[in-house]
Amino acid sequence: MDSAKENKTELMKPTPPKFLPENPTLEELWQYFYEMAYLFARSKNLVSSLGCYTDAFLIRGKAAHSADKDWLDFFRRQFAIYLMGKKRISCTLCEGDMIHDFLKEEYEAIREALEASELPFHTENLASWFASLEFDFPWCMDEDESDCAFG
DSSP, X not given: OHHHHHHHHHHTOOOOOOOOOSSOOHHHHHHHHHHHHHHHHHTTOHHHHHHHHHHXXXXXXXXXXXXXXXXXXXXXXXXXXXXXXXXXXXXXXXXXXXXXXXXXXXHHHHHHHHHHOXXXXXXXXXXXXXXXXXXXXXXXXXXXXXXXXXX
């Protein structure tokens, strides 16, 4: 009888909430942000979900601490546009990595074009210019997302 009571209380022990360790690895960090993004999306907290997804894929792409602030601003803005263009805010790891790589290639092509341009282009106002760019994102349509519009 005592062993049954012990087993019963063992099963009822609450699990501690998932927190980051004191010095997390990059993998633990992006996993944490990715899980938080999913939870925020489920609770309909759009702003926090977008921020966490963006941070997760910046960390996965090893660009979270990039010295190129224009790249960070470009990625944050365009990745959020990509996510908001879908029917629901969600992103698989493969999908997020693909969009990260797509945006990185686009950003590098834009920077090269700006440097090669014969027209004078002031780079201090790139943030507002980046906001005006439109990309043909590879949005996938699932069967249950058939009423979602293409961007």
